[in-house]
Amino acid sequence: MDEPIVVPRPTSLERTAGSVALDRSSVIVAPVAARPVAALLRALLSPATGYALPDAQPGAPGGAERDGVGVDIALEVDPALDRLGPEGYRLVVGDAGIGLSSSSLAGLQNACQTLRQLVDPSIFGRAPRPGAAWTLPCVVVEDSPAFTWRGAHLDVARHFFPAHVVSRFIDLIALHKLNVLHLHLTDDQGWRFPSAAYPLLTEIGSWRAESMLGHARAGQFDGTPHGGAYTRSELADLVAYGAARNVTIVPEIDLPGHTQAAIAAYPSLGNLDETLEVWTRWGVSEHVLNTSDAALDFCRTILGEVLDVFPGTYVHVGGDECPKTEWSTSAPARARIAELGLAGEDELQGWFTAQLGEFLAGNGRRLVGWDEILEGGPLPVGATVMSWRGTRGGVAAARAGFDVVMCPEAPCYFDHYQSDDPEEPLAIHGRNTLADVYAYDPVPDGLGADAAHHVLGSQFELWSEYLPRPEDVEYMAFPRAAALAEVVWSGPGGDLADFERRLAVHLARLDVLGVNYRPLAGPHPWQRGGRGARRRP
Numbered sequence: 001m002d003e004p005i006v007v008p009r010p011t012s013l014e015r016t017a018g019s020v021a022l023d024r025s026s027v028i029v030a031p032v033a034a035r036p037v038a039a040l041l042r043a044l045l046s047p048a049t050g051y052a053l054p055d056a057q058p059g060a061p062g063g064a065e066r067d068g069v070g071v072d073i074a075l076e077v078d079p080a081l082d083r084l085g086p087e088g089y090r091l092v093v094g095d096a097g098i099g100l101s102s103s104s105l106a107g108l109q110n111a112c113q114t115l116r117q118l119v120d121p122s123i124f125g126r127a128p129r130p131g132a133a134w135t136l137p138c139v140v141v142e143d144s145p146a147f148t149w150r151g152a153h154l155d156v157a158r159h160f161f162p163a164h165v166v167s168r169f170i171d172l173i174a175l176h177k178l179n180v181l182h183l184h185l186t187d188d189q190g191w192r193f194p195s196a197a198y199p200l201l202t203e204i205g206s207w208r209a210e211s212m213l214g215h216a217r218a219g220q221f222d223g224t225p226h227g228g229a230y231t232r233s234e235l236a237d238l239v240a241y242g243a244a245r246n247v248t249i250v251p252e253i254d255l256p257g258h259t260q261a262a263i264a265a266y267p268s269l270g271n272l273d274e275t276l277e278v279w280t281r282w283g284v285s286e287h288v289l290n291t292s293d294a295a296l297d298f299c300r301t302i303l304g305e306v307l308d309v310f311p312g313t314y315v316h317v318g319g320d321e322c323p324k325t326e327w328s329t330s331a332p333a334r335a336r337i338a339e340l341g342l343a344g345e346d347e348l349q350g351w352f353t354a355q356l357g358e359f360l361a362g363n364g365r366r367l368v369g370w371d372e373i374l375e376g377g378p379l380p381v382g383a384t385v386m387s388w389r390g391t392r393g394g395v396a397a398a399r400a401g402f403d404v405v406m407c408p409e410a411p412c413y414f415d416h417y418q419s420d421d422p423e424e425p426l427a428i429h430g431r432n433t434l435a436d437v438y439a440y441d442p443v444p445d446g447l448g449a450d451a452a453h454h455v456l457g458s459q460f461e462l463w464s465e466y467l468p469r470p471e472d473v474e475y476m477a478f479p480r481a482a483a484l485a486e487v488v489w490s491g492p493g494g495d496l497a498d499f500e501r502r503l504a505v506h507l508a509r510l511d512v513l514g515v516n517y518r519p520l521a522g523p524h525p526w527q528r529g530g531r532g533a534r535r536r537p
């Protein structure tokens, strides 16, 4: 019997005898509570099949009994499946039909992603293929994830990607059962989050005069303005789009460093009495927020607006790479340090982060920060640390009883090269191969069981200095995202050769979706020499 290939690999998949087919008489039987998942399934299966797959009430006559030979799809919310955890599911394809069951809508959403992978890759097409047969092998699948935080980070600040690009990205990560989209909404080079209270953040702060051309070390510029920002309704739509696919958006407002775009819009937020431009260079700007009451009010107001748009528990406040040069010579910063009795600038940042943590906790949310937030004194209660500078920060935080997301540069920074091949398109530096990603274990060696449970999971990062186009994002994301997805869903320690064998089949799905992934055999011919600026120097 042919082997059904599902990526990430399910916990258990038993191939049983026979196969069934969907046809135009097939319906989706769903209780009212599962109707949103029926809508998702229809969105996934109707375009290529051309079948309406209408809703039917449980107990109503099925499509197969009315006419045709197609089976029905039944969705069931079953509290007994709690044993599979909050995102697990059971999927049975048999003579009696197709059944998806879970204790949660999240589990049913995950089941939908498995179901579509049981059908021919052409199911991923956008146009109907009249006359095609849509068969599924009979199987019994029981599946649940190894980690609860299975993330994808996208930097929409260095290069802006419009909402339709982000929703496609959500589709692609959801296909791989990744459940967090970490949106890096602000940085020195652009502010993408709309604020009613501070409209200049997007009016001024979302556009820079030009971008660096080729590698930053070449010091060249393209002379072309770049910018863009989301509207509130676009962000609300993205939140809903993600929620329908078990993807929660974690918004990041990077504070107090990486804020030159904000200071360009509102110079009083800075430490100098001068007007700055939205930064046109890549790197880490020296210009950071001041620590006045007004600047903290600004942060709380922005975060308040963020909470209105993003309902998820976690809100990321950055905290990374905040140079202290301005604070060390600023009279108000020195006065703040003295007034609070702090040891220096690092503790000043710790105090600043604590204010943000208090605000978020007071609003029922949890602060997430890059691992630099460990450096300024005690972490805010309930903080979650993203360990990016290796694993040390994550290990320390987990041992201290804080939750962590492990996303060290090696191998989680997907803005790094995918091989040493000189034909790889231009990247920032480094090398994280598919094999490196697949070999990753988010729980660092030596972390005892008492602390290991604080490792929520992992995510990949796509910083976009060198990713000006959506196709560049896809090239760097895939297929490494499939490898990380299998680590965080199926668990670490998988067999690379087996993964690559299955991945070759899975890539046919990405082909139909038109994903510009990096081929397993080497850099994409389309990328080679496509644009001089995209080539590795």
Ligand code: ACM
Pocket (backbone or CB within 6 Å): 320, 321, 370, 388
């Ligand atoms: C980071 O890469 N600055 C988190």
